[in-house]
Amino acid sequence: MGEGEGNGVRDWVEERWMEMGCREHVDFMVGCWALWEHRNKVIFDAREVDPHAVLKRVEDVVDEMEGGGFLVSRNGRRGRENTAAEVVAGWEVPLADFVKINVDAGVKEGVGVSAGVVCRDERGKVLWGLSMVQDLAWEAHLAEANAVFEGVREAARRGHSRIVVESDCLAVIDAIKKKAKGRSMFSLHLDHIVFLCNSFVSVLWSYTRRDNNMIAHSLAHSLDSVVGRVEWADVLPPIANNAVIFDSRLIY
Structure with a gap:
């Protein structure tokens, strides 16, 4: 052309x-x-x-x-720990000096579970991301908790000190905030997450709707049936890049 x-x-x-x-x-x-x-x-x-x-x-x-009401909020609410009733359309930037870690998971029949993680700064710029598929027969809530764990662990490995962790799984976010106890595999995942959080200066937890979590969702499904782990810095794979472009229209 x-x-x-x-x-x-x-x-x-x-x-x-x-x-x-x-x-x-x-x-x-x-x-x-x-x-x-x-x-x-x-x-x-x-x-x-x-x-x-x-x-x-x-x-x-x-x-x-x-x-859910496709309205991009311009009321200045930033960096808060969202509840389900407060969630609006549009990815919300974190406070200054914080990075936001968006996570999502998937359950792949006959393959295992997947996780997608993307880290962005206070301007919405992508800093890094990862995709992984594990040969594990877990239910969805375990896969979601594992995605949070992988996101927090990678943020710690990369030296971030102040993070917001955001997921579209309300059950996991609520359980972490309430510091739920138990002897199940799910509770064990939560304990690992809480332990990791000791390495940060500050950690905030945020629930968001699925349409505000498209990049992490795309990364969670980018490897499809391939078991393994892939990391990216600055530039994400094509399947997630278009989600970045779309999401940028909704940042507030």
Whole structure:
């Protein structure tokens, strides 16, 4: 495509963008993200993609965002430990001198559990990220607790002193805040997390909605069926990069 043709496409998109309403803007951005996600599955995983599955993915994500109230808050609430009732659309930057660690997990049938972690600073800049798949037969709540553990452990390894840990699993965040005790595997994970937190100056815990956690979610699913661990600095893999671009529109 020549430069003139590229400018023509850009001009057309800009004109259409100005004509769109809020819901259409969201449809467009989520659509671009979903197309890029499925394009990577075709190229890197040699998987066939059903176009109807792409459309269904867009509808599901947008419905979830709209159901929670797609409003980007500008009221200055920053760096707080969110409760479920306070969560709004948009990734919230941490306080100055803090970094935010977003985590997510997945359970892959026949493979094991996965974790995705991304660390960003007070400007929303990506500092590092990781993806991992473990050959473990754990239930979802254990996988989510493990993702938190991996995020906190990596933050400690990299020398961060003040962190906000954010997950879209309310049960795990609440259990950590309440310092829940017990003898189960889940309680053991929580004990390990609390022990690790002693190495930081300050740790805040935050629950967020799934649509505010897209980057970590993408990283949790970036390795698919490959057991192992991959780390990134500054630049994330393609499957997560589009989530970074989309998420940047919602930062407040």
